[in-house]
Amino acid sequence: MADVGDAHHDPRMCDAGLARAFEFLGKRWNGVILGTLLGGSASFSEVRRxxxxxxxxxxxxxxxxxxxxxxxxxxxxxxxxVTVVYRLTDRGQALLPALTELSVWAADNLPAAAR
Structure with a gap:
């Protein structure tokens, strides 16, 4: 007997986890901030710069x-x-492989932005 969930699965549908990830990381600045903090903890002004x-x-x-x-x-x-420092948690650090791969892919496949 087929699983009921499989009966309605459209193979063209985006994976729900991937959709959630891009909804969050695709929000302007979120991914860039995380990428900045992958280099280590930083103050507010260091992140902004x-x-x-x-x-x-x-x-x-x-x-x-x-x-x-x-x-x-x-x-x-x-x-x-008094200073405030931001750093990635273990959950944030877990993004390192994915963000690194996205960065490599972008360097290889997307034209450089004109500045």
Missing amino acids: AIGGISDSVLSDRLAELGRAGLVLRTVCEGPP
Whole structure:
């Protein structure tokens, strides 16, 4: 007897996990922020400088969103001066192979953006 779920499966449908991943990582700046933090922990200003073109308010919103998703950890370091450092959690680090492969694919297959 065939599984009921298989009866309605369209082989052209995008995998649900892949769709969720791109919905989240495809949100402007999320993937780039994660890629920036793959190099190690960084302060807010270091992340902003590394990315360029992102406003403080959008960066703050995206970092908070990535934190709620369990991918980024925000740590307040007592001063003076008091600083805030962001780093990837283990879940965020687990994206390293996928982000690395996407970067290699983009370098090989997408034209460089004019600056």
